[in-house]
Amino acid sequence: MKKTAVFPGSFDPFTVGHESIVRRALPMFDEIYISIGYNSEKKSFFPLDQRLNWIRKIFSDETRIHVESFSGLTIDYCRKVGAKYILRGLRTSADFEFERAIAQLNKSMYPEIESVFLLTVPEHTPINSTIVREVIRHGGDASKFVPAAIDLSGYIKKKEI
Ligand code: ADP
Numbered sequence: 001m002k003k004t005a006v007f008p009g010s011f012d013p014f015t016v017g018h019e020s021i022v023r024r025a026l027p028m029f030d031e032i033y034i035s036i037g038y039n040s041e042k043k044s045f046f047p048l049d050q051r052l053n054w055i056r057k058i059f060s061d062e063t064r065i066h067v068e069s070f071s072g073l074t075i076d077y078c079r080k081v082g083a084k085y086i087l088r089g090l091r092t093s094a095d096f097e098f099e100r101a102i103a104q105l106n107k108s109m110y111p112e113i114e115s116v117f118l119l120t121v122p123e124h125t126p127i128n129s130t131i132v133r134e135v136i137r138h139g140g141d142a143s144k145f146v147p148a149a150i151d152l153s154g155y156i157k158k159k160e161i
Contacts, residue, residue: 002030005085005116008037008074012044013132014055017124019147021089024118026064033081034059036069045133046155057149075110086115091125 007022011034022032034055038048052067059065070077078086086106088099103115127145135142136155143152 004031004083005029005087006033006035006078006083007087008035011051012129013046015127015145017127021118025087031064033066054150058147075106088117090117091120
């Protein structure tokens with residue numbers, strides 16, 4: 001049976017931290033779904049289509065990676081695509097506490113699911129999508145925090161003098 005994992009997130013935007021987690025997890029699974037969970041009531045910074053296209057571009061050479069969006073519960077989506085593993089990245093103890101609760105709830109609702117956590121490499125610990133968005137909002141250059149395939153230039157606000 002195929003070992004399929006879902007890497008769920010908002011990826012607003014996808015960062016080098018996310019990319020590293022996916023590339024390190026790839027040898028552990030037959031296929032990975034990178035799946036953007038969306039909620040029509042929650043507004044994102046980058047449009048859903050843009051986020052999907054960027055991730056597809058990053059992994060365009062990798063046939064074992066699928067990039068999709070979903071709404072609703074992550075476990076329902078996992079059932080739909082036949083995934084028994086949820087992949088998540090851990091940066092800090094705060095991440096751990098947050099992820100622990102979600103993983104335990106997911107397991108209580110879907111006992112066959114296993115959450116798999118990879119610790120971030122030290123240099124990616126401070127990188128998160130919120131910081132990338134803040135840098136862009138203030139006219140800064142966030143390109144080193146995102147994979148090279150992501151061109152943020154169209155989104156950088158002109159600095160107010
Ligand atoms: P969510 O909105 O579900 O928190 P994110 O898009 O922020 O989704 O993150 C998706 C996953 O990637 C989470 O497991 C998060 O902990 C992990 N992650 C985020 N940034 C990093 C990073 N710099 N290094 C490793 N993992 C990360």
